[in-house]
Amino acid sequence: MQDIIQTRKKKRSGRKRLVSIAKRYCLPGLLAALAVSLAGCGKKSPLDPKNPVSLTIWHYYNGSQQVAFDSLVEEFNDTVGREKGIYVQGYSQGSVSDLETAVRDAIAGKVGADVMPDIFSSYADTAYEVEQAGALANLSDYLSEEELDGYVDSYIEEGRIAADGTLRIFPTAKSTEIMMVNKTDWEPFAEATGASLDELKTIEGVAATASAYYEWTDSLTPDVPEDGRAFYGRDAVANYFIIGMQQLGVEIFQVENGKMTLNVPKEELYRLWENYYVPMVKGYFGAYGSFRSDDVKTGDILAYTGSVSSAMYFPDQVEAGDKSHAIDYLVMTAPVFEGGRNYAVQQGAGMVVSKSDEKHEYAAVEFLKWFTQAENNLRFGCVSGYLPVRKEANSLEKLDQVIADQGLEVAPKTYDCLTAIFGEIGEMTLYTNKSFKNGSAARKVLEYHLADQAAEDRQAVVAAMGEGKNLDEASAPYVTEEAFESWYQSFSDALNAIAES
Helix, strand or coil: CCHHHHHHHHCCCCCCCCCCHHHCCCHHHHHHHHHCCCCCCCCCCCCCCCCCCEEEECCCCCCHHHHHHHHHHHHHCCCHHHHHHHEEEECCCHHHHHHHHHHHHHHHCCCCCCCCEEEEEHHHHHHHHHHHHEEEEHHHHHHHHHHHEEHHHHHHHHHCCCCCCCEEEEEEEEECEEEEEEHHHHHHHHHHCCCHHHCCCCCCCHHHHHHHHHHHHHCCCCCCCCCCCCCCEEECCCHHHHHHHHCCCCCCCEEECCCEEECCHHHHHHHHHHHCHHHHHHHHEEECCCCCCHHHCCCCCEEEEEEEEHHHCCEEEEECEEEEEEEEEEEEEECCCCCCCCCEEEECCCEEEECCCCHHHHHHHHHHHHHHHHHHHHHHHHHHCCCEEEEEEECHHHHHHHHHEEEEEEEECHHHHHHHHHHCCCCCECCCCCCCHHHHHHHHHHHHHHHHHHHHHHHHHEEEEEEEHHHHHHHHHHCCCHHHHHHHHHHHHHHHHHHHH
């Protein structure tokens, strides 16, 4: 790994590590007096406005998110960057997976790979891999305790992935999950059946409502048997496992000092299986397109749980075949298991800084601190749907103030999602598991193992109904205790294999 880092240093001509005069000569009292102009741990700025440093950022923003990010970068370059001697250039790598591939290729020194950027967007699992390779800067060197205290505590804790607990991931924009409902098509169903939105506050209530919706839509065409429709779907099944178990009092991936202990108690997992797999197999839940917002657009489902940032993709109309109609929407907080603790997922990539030299690392942190100032961060959030990362920015009052002061135009769906979270964030606990070796592989088991099984078994159920069986007869072999035991064993074996590898 040292060879890789040395190669990167050679490619960056003129990037020599500067030894801070303040660090070598200043007395502690003088350092305290100059705290405003010094970095977090007593380092004097190595920047020189007459010889600006250039920074590259890789990210995965596209569309309006990229436009908003580029606009903020341009503003930084024209103001604080010009004043301090920092010039930032951002480059979208396409998707998250494209970005991760580009980073891994750069670290490995693959032929044709680009040089590592100074800053790049990263989720915790990927950042952990890069940190294990020794390629990330220690951000704690550049941030004071007072500065760190200005950020949401759990966001900072998520970034402490180094073995010594120092910060490696700078929180820049975060997200959690919400529920969105096709209000227009919900209303006739609710009027006909007495269904209540209050029932959608719990996961069990969602499953029961989905069953009622299937039966109601089936009844609308009495001459066509078993043509009921799905009510609900969810993005990120891995979140369902991690947060669902947490709500039930179990941390499925318990990590201490980088070592993961797997917790897969059968009773709690049965509740997850019963309230996801069973409704999927019976057709009460559905997953058809790439994202559940796609399924709302085609009329295949009425509601879904997904990221706050997905609000911008919630459709304005349903397009089913050659027919379409406009729809309105409802925003609700994500459902919680009955009797469970009010945990919600904490997600969203942060930014990491490549290990290089003091000048570039210092400049990178200066940009990230500016980008996450309340006003700037909320401006980005108003377009992207991401939550701001500073404590002072997580309020409806601050959001409205920034919108008014900046004259921002905010999409109603994005605004409603942000305000829904701001209104409830004090009552919920945001959670993300700590990083560990093979964490990405373990998450993939959560994401696909049960979902793929449900999709396969649903096809078998549909085929059986095509042969004349009713739904109960067709689904009976798949919803038994024995079926759960079989899945549970396979699921546990898959996770244990990763934990032991």
